Amino acid sequence: MTTTPPFTPPAPPAASPEERFQSLIGAGEKIEPRDWMPDAYRNTMIRQIAQHAHSEVIGQQPEGNWITRAPTLVRKAILIAKVQDEAGHGLYLYSAAETLGVSRHELTEMLHAGRQKYSSIFNYPTLTWADIGCIGWLVDGAAITNQVMLSRTSYGPYARAMVKICKEESFHQRQGYEIMLALVKGTEAQRAMAQDALNRWWWPSLVMFGPPDTDSPHTPESVAWGIKLETNDELRQRFIDTTVPQADHLGLTIPDAELRWNEERGHYDFGPIDWDDFWRVIRGDGPCNRERMAHKLAAWNEGAWVREAAQAHAAKRAARAAAPTPVSDSPVSDSPAGVQR
Numbered sequence: 001m002t003t004t005p006p007f008t009p010p011a012p013p014a015a016s017p018e019e020r021f022q023s024l025i026g027a028g029e030k031i032e033p034r035d036w037m038p039d040a041y042r043n044t045m046i047r048q049i050a051q052h053a054h055s056e057v058i059g060q061q062p063e064g065n066w067i068t069r070a071p072t073l074v075r076k077a078i079l080i081a082k083v084q085d086e087a088g089h090g091l092y093l094y095s096a097a098e099t100l101g102v103s104r105h106e107l108t109e110m111l112h113a114g115r116q117k118y119s120s121i122f123n124y125p126t127l128t129w130a131d132i133g134c135i136g137w138l139v140d141g142a143a144i145t146n147q148v149m150l151s152r153t154s155y156g157p158y159a160r161a162m163v164k165i166c167k168e169e170s171f172h173q174r175q176g177y178e179i180m181l182a183l184v185k186g187t188e189a190q191r192a193m194a195q196d197a198l199n200r201w202w203w204p205s206l207v208m209f210g211p212p213d214t215d216s217p218h219t220p221e222s223v224a225w226g227i228k229l230e231t232n233d234e235l236r237q238r239f240i241d242t243t244v245p246q247a248d249h250l251g252l253t254i255p256d257a258e259l260r261w262n263e264e265r266g267h268y269d270f271g272p273i274d275w276d277d278f279w280r281v282i283r284g285d286g287p288c289n290r291e292r293m294a295h296k297l298a299a300w301n302e303g304a305w306v307r308e309a310a311q312a313h314a315a316k317r318a319a320r321a322a323a324p325t326p327v328s329d330s331p332v333s334d335s336p337a338g339v340q341r
């Protein structure tokens with residue numbers, strides 16, 4: 001007697017790497033460094049994470065300018081901690097970019113050669129102490145609005161870096177707002193200083209979100225790939241809606257005569273942004289572009305001996321680790337017991 005073998009349905013054709021990538025994106029799951037990804041996705045992630053890292057590093061300069069002049073010892077300690085946090089953010093972000101197959105050194109060289117950018121916002125001067133308040137309140141405020149969204153972005157290492165960064169940025173935002181609060185409760189001259197800083201930082205903060213969606217070449221693809229979950233204009237609107245009541249609470253006036261609540265839209269309407277100025281700053285012609293890059297390059301060159309020393313130390317440790325285990329009882333290292341040099 002012959003028995004009919006049980007029916008086995010044919011295996012579905014194996015998903016191609018591209019299909020697997022798309023299905024991960026479609027399911028809202030993360031793309032991890034070892035996953036296949038299209039070259040354009042990899043390049044966009046490298047560009048964006050590197051630009052973000054460079055911004056954190058260059059972003060130390062405007063506030064670093066006030067460390068020696070902070071009005072009290074407590075303010076000085078807080079500012080030093082904040083500037084140090086920004087350096088740390090740069091390091092997490094360079095590490096996230098390195099998972100895409102590019103080294104921090106290469107990225108730094110691309111910045112220095114003008115082949116990568118940093119945020120336009122750091123090309124404005126910090127003229128008074130109120131500017132430090134405005135950087136925390138507005139610049140960190142805008143950064144968080146964007147970064148809370150990026151903590152859900154599709155590239156795993158970038159999304160995870162954002163979680164820690166956002167926690168620190170919200171402390172930064174509050175310390176900036178608290179500086180503004182202290183100033184508006186102060187003398188007439190201090191209130192005027194706070195208003196003057198708001199006048200100068202408001203518009204540059206709005207363009208941190210990038211060009212309008214209609215002029216943003218990367219937005220369509222970045223939305224399709226889950227890199228951006230909201231567009232530049234959507235985030236800019238959210239920032240304005242959140243910040244206007246904060247300015248009202250401070251008793252300060254946002255320098256936009258057309259700013260008013262639109263009941264129908266459920267958002268604030270705002271006046272036209274000077275996009276020519278934005279593109280001019282991005283192309284290198286803002287008030288402080290040259291100064292920022294000159295300072296960055298000087299710090300890089302002056303730090304060459306530190307990098308060389310660290311490399312020599314790493315090479316020495318690696319050579320020691322690779323050396324055969326000594327057979328004699330006598331110690332071979334000149335280090336005190338238990339101390340690694």
Ligand code: FAQ
Binds near residue numbers: 215
């Ligand atoms: N500045 O097509 P899109 C911080 C460029 S962190 C300079 O819209 P995308 C913390 C853009 O790269 C602040 N360039 O581009 C802190 C592209 O250039 P390409 C940094 C800008 O990438 C606080 C071209 O214009 N945050 O503040 C800017 O889809 C206090 C076309 O634009 C991040 O980097 C700009 N504002 O969207 C530190 C967040 N906007 O390709 C110290 C991560 C656009 O021609 C003190 N980045 N461009 O070379 C992002 O979310 C996105 O990259 C956008 C731009 C939203 C910035």
